[in-house]
Every structure is written in C-alpha cells, then in structure tokens.
Amino acid sequence: MKPNDKERRFIRTKLLSMLCIRDTYEELYDHILTAVEAMPDEIPFRPAFHYVFEHELGGKRGMRALQLRSLKMAIRDAFKDYGLYFIHSLKSVYMLLIITTTAVFYYLVKSAYLTPNSVVWCDYLMIIPTILLVRKRNKSRNWKIPKTEYAMSYVKSYAASLMIPFPWLCWELISSVCQHLQTAGVIEWLPGYSLKTATNVAATNIATAFFFVTALNALTFYKLYEDFSKQIIAQA
Amino acid sequence: MNANPFLKGSLQTIILKLLEDNNEMYGYEITQKVKEMSGGDVLLTEGALYPALHKLEADGFLETFTQVVDNRVRKYYRLTEEGGKQVSSKLDEAQAFIEQLQTLLNLKPIVK
Numbered sequence: 546m547k548p549n550d551k552e553r554r555f556i557r558t559k560l561l562s563m564l565c566i567r568d569t570y571e572e573l574y575d576h577i578l579t580a581v582e583a584m585p586d587e588i589p590f591r592p593a594f595h596y597v598f599e600h601e602l603g604g605k606r607g608m609r610a611l612q613l614r615s616l617k618m619a620i621r622d623a624f625k626d627y628g629l630y631f632i633h634s635l636k637s638v639y640m641l642l643i644i645t646t647t648a649v650f651y652y653l654v655k656s657a658y659l660t661p662n663s664v665v666w667c668d669y670l671m672i673i674p675t676i677l678l679v680r681k682r683n684k685s686r687n688w689k690i691p692k693t694e695y696a697m698s699y700v701k702s703y704a705a706s707l708m709i710p711f712p713w714l715c716w717e718l719i720s721s722v723c724q725h726l727q728t729a730g731v732i733e734w735l736p737g738y739s740l741k742t743a744t745n746v747a748a749t750n751i752a753t754a755f756f757f758v759t760a761l762n763a764l765t766f767y768k769l770y771e772d773f774s775k776q777i778i779a780q781a
Numbered sequence: 782m783n784a785n786p787f788l789k790g791s792l793q794t795i796i797l798k799l800l801e802d803n804n805e806m807y808g809y810e811i812t813q814k815v816k817e818m819s820g821g822d823v824l825l826t827e828g829a830l831y832p833a834l835h836k837l838e839a840d841g842f843l844e845t846f847t848q849v850v851d852n853r854v855r856k857y858y859r860l861t862e863e864g865g866k867q868v869s870s871k872l873d874e875a876q877a878f879i880e881q882l883q884t885l886l887n888l889k890p891i892v893k
Contacts, residue, residue, distance in 0.1 A: 568856075571847075571853070572808060572831065572856050574853060575807070575808075575809070575850075575853050575854065575855050575856070576808050576809045576827060578851075578853060579807075579809040580809060583809075583813075600826075601812075601826050601827055602826070602828065603827070603828045607826075607827070607828045611828060611831055611832065614831075614832050614835070615831075615835060618835050618836070618839050621839070622839055
C-alpha cells in the first residue's frame with residue numbers, strides 16, 4: 546500500500562515525538578515507509594504501521610534504545626576523530642607558532658605583565674575561531690533542522706561541539722578546587738590562588754601549560770572542521 | 782532477529798557477506814534479503830540490524846551514502862576496502878566454528 550500525505554505526516558509526527566537525532570529519524574522513517582509500502586493494499590494503513598512499529602522496531606522503547614546507541618557511537622566517533630587530529634596537529638607546522646606564542650606568554654606571565662584576567666581572556670580568544678568555524682559550517686550546509694520538526698542537528702557535529710568548552714571547564718574546575726583548598730588552609734601554594742598574583746613559579750608554569758593545551762585544542766578543532774567541511778562539500 | 786544466539790553472533794558476518802554480494806543495500810533491503818534467503822526463518826529486527834550496521838560503519842568496514850527516493854532520504858551501506866578484506870576472514874571464522882560444532886555435537890552435514 547502507498548501511504549498518502551496525511552499518513553506520511555502521521556509517521557513523521559510519531560517519530561518526531563520520540564526521536565531527536567536526524568540520522569536515526571531519517572533512517573527509521575525510510576524503513577517504516579518502505580515496510581508499509583511493501584504490505585498488501587488490503588491492509589489498512591494504521592494496522593500496517595502498528596505492525597511495523599511494534600514488531601520490527603520494538604515500539605517506543607526499541608526506537609529510543611536505537612537512538613541512544615547511535616548517540617553513544619557518534620560521541621565515541623567524535624572523540625576518536627578528535628584524538629587523530631590532535632596527534633596530527635602535533636606534527637603540523639603551526640606547532641612552531643604555538644611554541645613561540647607559548648614562550649612569549651610564559652615570559653609575560655612570569656614578568657607579571659599579564660594579569661589573571663588577561664590569561665583567561667587569552668584562552669577565550671583561542672576558542673573563538675573554533676566557534677566561528679562551527680557556525681559557518683552549519684550555515685553553509687543547512688544541517689540545522691527547524692525546531693518545529695527536529696530537535697537536533699547532525700549528531701556528530703553536536704557531539705564534537707560538546708568538546709569545545711572542555712579546556713575552559715577544566716580550568717574552572719581546577720581553579721575552584723584549588724581556591725577552595727587554599728581557603729580551607731590545606732595547602733599554601735596551590736595554583737588557582739597563586740595565579741591571581743602571577744608570582745608563584747607553579748602558577749606560572751600551570752598557566753603556560755594551560756595556554757599551550759588550549760592553543761593546541763584550537764588548532765585541532767580548526768583542522769578537524771576544515772577537513773570535515775571539505776569532505777561534506779565533496780560529497781555534495 | 783529471532784532469538785537464536787548463534788545467529789546473533791553471526792549478524793555482522795551475514796551483513797558483510799550480503800553487501801559483498803549485492804554491492805550496496807539499505808536497511809530494509811537487508812532485512813528482506815535475509816528473510817527471503819532463509820525462507821522466512823530468520824527475521825531481522827531493526828533493533829538488531831541498525832546497531833550492527835552502525836558498529837560496522839564505526840569500525841571502518843562499511844561506508845554510507847544517501848539518496849533522495851520518493852521525497853525521503855535513503856541511507857545506503859557498502860563495503861569499504863577494509864570491509865572487503867574482512868569478509869573472507871569472517872567467513873573463515875564462521876566456517877571453522879561450524880566445523881567445530883559438527884565435531885563436538887556429532888552433527889551430520891545436511892544434504893539437500
């Protein structure tokens with residue numbers, strides 16, 4: 546039987562009430578529609594859909610489980626891609642620039658030319674190009690699914706974008722823990738506190754190391770998205 | 782898929798072999814092909830099929846491409862070069878397993 550527009554809309558609405566990942570949605574929508582189309586014309590739409598939905602897809606629970614597995618796999622993939630590009634970045638010529646900038650940064654922090662606020666701003670500034678790249682790519686491919694229809698865009702880019710604020714979050718966490726321990730009088734020289742004056746050797750080293758890692762992270766994301774965009778354009 | 786644990790363990794091999802024979806297939810097509818080849822004895826459910834397909838894709842054995850068919854996106858799967866190499870090794874494993882079972886359980890091969 547061939548579902549009409551109203552019946553197709555029914556399937557879409559039903560799926561969208563349960564799924565939020567575009568890949569899973571599109572794959573299952575095609576599967577259900579093909580399965581229903583393959584059924585004899587004598588079978589009405591609702592029983593046909595019900596049969597496919599309950600027996601082949603495992604109902605609501607089965608579909609959600611399928612979506613969760615897809616999401617986990619996509620996140621795992623995103624981390625794997627990130628790892629590969631991170632190693633690739635270490636071999637890049639841009640590393641010379643990062644090392645030089647880190648050395649300058651170290652000198653500025655050590656000489657107390659940089660205040661703690663400017664250290665944080667430097668880190669923010671390095672994250673900005675990555676965010677701009679992600680935005681540009683999303684706009685160019687129209688992956689963003691309208692909110693009325695879907696809740697989430699392309700799952701892999703979503704998972705990858707989760708990693709953007711990681712360095713900042715790590716820094717915030719370390720800093721907060723250190724400040725807390727310092728206030729409690731546990732240890733004297735902890736970096737979270739000492740960075741405020743930028744005079745402590747440990748604080749300077751940690752701030753420099755963090756600057757280096759953030760710069761490397763920005764380079765990794767740049768390369769990851771640059772290549773990813775090229776692949777997508779080539780496929781299109 | 783039916784509840785036979787032997788079949789569950791062989792799902793990836795079945796998919797790889799089907800794609801080797803048919804070049805490119807989409808999810809529903811795979812379920813129908815398995816049903817047809819087994820005379821309706823083996824029924825693949827999406828809950829078993831898609832995770833296996835996605836796993837094979839994540840492992841680099843399959844690649845995908847999409848086509849718009851009748852106003853909807855259809856995702857096709859096909860073997861990668863690595864996947865092509867994997868087929869023969871998986872079939873060898875399956876063959877060895879069947880032979881071991883025949884030996885251990887004293888089964889006679891079915892002659893049709």
